[in-house]
Amino acid sequence: MSEHSPDPSTQRLHLIFDRGAENASQAFSRWLGHNVSLQIGEVDRVGLAEAVDAMGPGETLVAACAMEVFGPLDGQLLLIFEDQAGLSLVDLLMRMPLGTSRSWGELEQSAARETANIVGCAYLNALAHHLPGAVGSLVPGPPLFRHEFVGSLLEFALQDQAVNSDELLLIRTRFRATSDLLEWSLVFVPSGASVVKLSQILSPRDLG
Amino acid sequence: MLPSSERRRELNRLLIVDDAMFIRRMIADVASEAGWDIAGEAGDGLEAIASYDDLQPDLVTMDLVMPNLGGLEALRSIRARDPQARVIVISALDQRAALLDSISAGAADFVVKPFERDRLLAMFRKLLVQDQPLSQAPEAHGG
Amino acid sequence: MNPASQTQPETIVSVPIARWATVAAPSCLRTLLGSCVGVAVYDLTARVGGLAHVLLPDSRGQTDQPGKYADTAILALVAEIEAKLKGKPRSRLVAKIAGGANMFATTSAMSIGEQNVLATESILSRMDIKILARHTGGETGRRMTLDPKTGVVEIRIPGGGDVTL
Numbered sequence: 001m002s003e004h005s006p007d008p009s010t011q012r013l014h015l016i017f018d019r020g021a022e023n024a025s026q027a028f029s030r031w032l033g034h035n036v037s038l039q040i041g042e043v044d045r046v047g048l049a050e051a052v053d054a055m056g057p058g059e060t061l062v063a064a065c066a067m068e069v070f071g072p073l074d075g076q077l078l079l080i081f082e083d084q085a086g087l088s089l090v091d092l093l094m095r096m097p098l099g100t101s102r103s104w105g106e107l108e109q110s111a112a113r114e115t116a117n118i119v120g121c122a123y124l125n126a127l128a129h130h131l132p133g134a135v136g137s138l139v140p141g142p143p144l145f146r147h148e149f150v151g152s153l154l155e156f157a158l159q160d161q162a163v164n165s166d167e168l169l170l171i172r173t174r175f176r177a178t179s180d181l182l183e184w185s186l187v188f189v190p191s192g193a194s195v196v197k198l199s200q201i202l203s204p205r206d207l208g
Numbered sequence: 209m210l211p212s213s214e215r216r217r218e219l220n221r222l223l224i225v226d227d228a229m230f231i232r233r234m235i236a237d238v239a240s241e242a243g244w245d246i247a248g249e250a251g252d253g254l255e256a257i258a259s260y261d262d263l264q265p266d267l268v269t270m271d272l273v274m275p276n277l278g279g280l281e282a283l284r285s286i287r288a289r290d291p292q293a294r295v296i297v298i299s300a301l302d303q304r305a306a307l308l309d310s311i312s313a314g315a316a317d318f319v320v321k322p323f324e325r326d327r328l329l330a331m332f333r334k335l336l337v338q339d340q341p342l343s344q345a346p347e348a349h350g351g
Numbered sequence: 352m353n354p355a356s357q358t359q360p361e362t363i364v365s366v367p368i369a370r371w372a373t374v375a376a377p378s379c380l381r382t383l384l385g386s387c388v389g390v391a392v393y394d395l396t397a398r399v400g401g402l403a404h405v406l407l408p409d410s411r412g413q414t415d416q417p418g419k420y421a422d423t424a425i426l427a428l429v430a431e432i433e434a435k436l437k438g439k440p441r442s443r444l445v446a447k448i449a450g451g452a453n454m455f456a457t458t459s460a461m462s463i464g465e466q467n468v469l470a471t472e473s474i475l476s477r478m479d480i481k482i483l484a485r486h487t488g489g490e491t492g493r494r495m496t497l498d499p500k501t502g503v504v505e506i507r508i509p510g511g512g513d514v515t516l
Contacts, residue, residue, distance in 0.1 A: 031322035049367040058383045061509055068455055114228035118322050121300030128303050137305040142227055142275045147510045152492020155385035156454040159463050162406055
């Protein structure tokens, strides 16, 4: 959990993003046909260097599907996984024994991108529904599949917020499927303008 | 071939539009089981419009979030060219605005991903039966 | 920022985002880049070098985070290297740059990555520091390592092997 003591607007943020994470994990479970449990949901306000290391050592090579989010709360949405967890996800989807998929061919990448689309949309559907006021649609762009250093990936995503702030907001959710250690993380990085908008719509006077 | 069966085959041709090959394969699998003939597939809205013109399918499944041209724009364009076009939107975007926009653009139905296979199968079966003129329903012909 | 003694065995000093560091051989400097630009400046004779990890092109007069912007970071980097050179001429300084990638194909005229590269090139040119090599643009991140003993900059691309500048 976040080290910072939560103020009312951060608590409210937590509640709303928890709904997103919950909806995403339910969609993930239906999509995989396996129970996907929500491990952690964190709303972090951290410095630049900390933000880039938020998913572990920056040089860690990960597979990721990156989506731009359009609408009144824009930003970047990243589904991040280690190669093996990603390929296991493909095996689960294709109803094959774990370990069958060994490399990222076109079909495997397509399965990963569609998973990101489904999980990402479920997340955004809940945010659009629960954010106070009529925020309108939150629509992801088509996911891009990448092998990337996790630090570089976060740097790309955080760039927009960093223009105007040295304290960055990122929202992390970790999922785990079956009894095996198959973990995937969903990271939402709002744009700089969205961070301002979030603090406005979640200000304490709107509580209740 | 009998004229009636010719006519019937013409009414079960499906165009699947989705940027994910994986989903196209899933939908094709379910639709084939329901009796649909997969006339073609398209990976974005531009391909969808071109394929619709080429293939003149009886039914289209349309994803919304796609590169180059999104499904909503493709749906509008297809309906503008052919007001009789039957298009089912299949999208993970379960938001009021997406639903209303799709319906006002002329979508015949809206299916949320991840879909349940059996429900999709039932929908494709129902649509196939609806498509057949009463005099040429599947059981009615046979020479 | 993180000076290493010349008597120590070779160490790799990691440069965080929006910071810079200088070292003398046998130490090396390393940073991880996305849309940021890594600016390596070194004096091969003195075997002293520095690396800045620039996040944005222009400070617009802000002074609180000099490492964040190309204009302030490069000035600070060069000043720190000159201090290490103890009066030796700046004319021997040369540069190699990397990074400035753009993960999403934006529709805007120029990505932040491209702006970072242009700003870096222009500032180095104004300071009469020649850019000997560059590895910029594209869609992927880079790990950049400077060895001030040889002036070699190694670039590692995720899953794509190493490039030597």
